[in-house]
Amino acid sequence: MNRKRYESLALSENGFLFDTETGFTYTLNETGRDILQDLIKGDGPQEIAGRLAEIYDVPAETALNDSTLFINYLKTINLVPQDEDNGTAGHE
Amino acid sequence: MEKKRYERPAIIKHMGGLANKFGKSQGIRSKPEIDNIRVDDIVREFGSPVFIFSERTIRKNIRGAAMSFGARYPKVRFAWSYKTNYLDAVCGLFHDEGCWAEVVSEHEYDMALSNGVPGNRIIFNGPYKPEWSLVRAMKDGAQINIDHHDELMQIEAIARRNGGPAKAGLRINLDAGIHPCWDRFGFNLENGEAMDAARRIKTGGIVNLNGLHAHIGTFILDPSAYRAQAMKLASLAIAIEKELGFRIETIDIGGGFPSNSTLHEQYSPGEDSNPPIDAYAEVISSALLTAGFSPERLPTLVLETGRALIDSAGYLCASVVANKRLANGTRAVIIDAGVNTLFTSFWYRHNVYPVEEKNGMVEETVIYGPLCMNIDVIRPSLRLPSVYPGDLLVLHPVGAYNVTQWLQFIRMRPAVVMIGLDGQVAGIREPESVEYMKKMESVPSWIKRNGGAAK
Numbered sequence: 314m315n316r317k318r319y320e321s322l323a324l325s326e327n328g329f330l331f332d333t334e335t336g337f338t339y340t341l342n343e344t345g346r347d348i349l350q351d352l353i354k355g356d357g358p359q360e361i362a363g364r365l366a367e368i369y370d371v372p373a374e375t376a377l378n379d380s381t382l383f384i385n386y387l388k389t390i391n392l393v394p395q396d397e398d399n400g401t402a403g404h405e
Numbered sequence: 406m407e408k409k410r411y412e413r414p415a416i417i418k419h420m421g422g423l424a425n426k427f428g429k430s431q432g433i434r435s436k437p438e439i440d441n442i443r444v445d446d447i448v449r450e451f452g453s454p455v456f457i458f459s460e461r462t463i464r465k466n467i468r469g470a471a472m473s474f475g476a477r478y479p480k481v482r483f484a485w486s487y488k489t490n491y492l493d494a495v496c497g498l499f500h501d502e503g504c505w506a507e508v509v510s511e512h513e514y515d516m517a518l519s520n521g522v523p524g525n526r527i528i529f530n531g532p533y534k535p536e537w538s539l540v541r542a543m544k545d546g547a548q549i550n551i552d553h554h555d556e557l558m559q560i561e562a563i564a565r566r567n568g569g570p571a572k573a574g575l576r577i578n579l580d581a582g583i584h585p586c587w588d589r590f591g592f593n594l595e596n597g598e599a600m601d602a603a604r605r606i607k608t609g610g611i612v613n614l615n616g617l618h619a620h621i622g623t624f625i626l627d628p629s630a631y632r633a634q635a636m637k638l639a640s641l642a643i644a645i646e647k648e649l650g651f652r653i654e655t656i657d658i659g660g661g662f663p664s665n666s667t668l669h670e671q672y673s674p675g676e677d678s679n680p681p682i683d684a685y686a687e688v689i690s691s692a693l694l695t696a697g698f699s700p701e702r703l704p705t706l707v708l709e710t711g712r713a714l715i716d717s718a719g720y721l722c723a724s725v726v727a728n729k730r731l732a733n734g735t736r737a738v739i740i741d742a743g744v745n746t747l748f749t750s751f752w753y754r755h756n757v758y759p760v761e762e763k764n765g766m767v768e769e770t771v772i773y774g775p776l777c778m779n780i781d782v783i784r785p786s787l788r789l790p791s792v793y794p795g796d797l798l799v800l801h802p803v804g805a806y807n808v809t810q811w812l813q814f815i816r817m818r819p820a821v822v823m824i825g826l827d828g829q830v831a832g833i834r835e836p837e838s839v840e841y842m843k844k845m846e847s848v849p850s851w852i853k854r855n856g857g858a859a860k
Contacts, residue, residue: 344412
């Protein structure tokens with residue numbers, strides 16, 4: 314996976330994101346920020362979902378489902394590499 | 406350690422150069438209750454989706470409108486527009502508040518009769534009135550507004566057969582300075598057709614012309630159009646009285662006042678920008694009062710207001726079915742009520758409120774209905790917080806036209822309930838079923854019903 318893409322993402326603690334590659338800016342809510350922070354750190358979807366379920370009042374299954382969809386969306390808008398694992402690897 | 410409140414992950418791209426002078430909305434309001442009754446309790450009892458009508462709002466609206474006009478003009482009559490909403494419970498409230506019935510078909514006429522409205526308190530409009538329905542209406546003493554010359558001749562023939570005079574009004578179309586200028590109903594004023602029709606009635610000698618009626622359009626946001634309409638109708642009435650000796654007892658300005666809904670093409674929300682009914686009352690009343698009628702012969706002002714009286718009293722509660730992302734990244738939400746149920750989605754940007762409070766980040770969203778049809782779009786774009794399957798949304802205002810124009814298409818029409826003044830909740834229309842729908846059908850004997858099995 315090409316992790317170079319993440320080097321161009323400047324994500325602040327309050328969820329403000331500056332993409333130095335495109336110049337676009339974004340606002341993420343708290344859980345969105347957590348997921349992107351974890352992706353930048355190199356965590357996979359299972360770890361991310363597990364952490365969300367630890368911190369927030371959400372079942373692990375919902376957390377995995379939501380983070381999978383969210384990572385898909387980040388791919389759609391080209392914020393994360395297309396080959397980033399979104400949690401569906403190995404699923405039929 | 407107590408866990409934090411979860412909010413579905415979201416990200417919003419900042420869009421430069423798309424300034425909105427009204428500023429960004431500060432979160433979305435929730436609607437857990439209607440008239441102090443919990444919406445989720447109603448859904449538990451009556452299912453989802455479900456239309457909910459508020460008796461309190463209906464009575465408040467009609468009383469407010471009656472006060473607006475009554476304070477400005479001494480002789481005012483409201484006639485409830487059946488096509489706007491002909492549920493018996495709704496019609497019953499308007500009649501209880503003193504409204505006559507305004508109908509545009511023989512089946513609406515039947516409904517008015519069955520709601521206890523005597524024929525002589527029914528206004529019978531429309532371009533097609535079958536002969537038998539005219540015979541009945543004339544016998545009942547209904548106010549028939551003649552739409553075209555063929556109808557005029559039909560009424561004269563019926564009157565002659567009956568051996569007595571009949572009374573009727575004339576439907577007029579006129580240029581009130583707005584676009585589109587409706588000219589398909591009635592007799593045109595500007596080209597002299599209306600006056601000629603009045604002269605023709607005089608010549609016939611069997612019909613007594615007693616009223617003028619015009620309906621200039623729908624969702625008219627400019628009150629001054631009604632000033633022009635009222636002035637023109639009043640001038641015509643005076644001219645008819647002077648030349649032909651008919652006494653024009655009623656001037657019926659039809660309907661067309663907007664509700665507080667928002668048209669798709671409107672920039673700012675209807676509830677902030679649409680003129681109040683007082684604005685319409687002011688221009689119409691002043692136009693009639695200054696038209697030159699002698700005080701003892703002022704015509705009765707008739708209003709066939711529908712939408713402005715019922716729209717805000719109706720809510721639709723629907724359930725979220727699913728979330729998805731479109732190929733371009735747009736967030737989409739599917740709900741269990743489609744355009745077959747909420748027909749006015751084609752015209753309006755309905756307000757959408759989650760039943761439960763949602764404090765999360767709002768995101769541009771398209772709301773689709775459940776129909777397997779591409780046109781099934783309830784809101785093409787709105788800012789909505791994240792929702793989950795099973796979450797309830799309330800759409801408002803939806804009281805006008807939906808429960809008359811709705812279709813049985815792919816999905817059945819849902820239940821309708823009313824919340825009474827004392828908080829009692831009653832079903833006023835059952836949800837439809839396949840049995841109900843198929844009751845009208847039959848299969849000819851030569852058609853084998855083998856369920857697709859090979860011969």
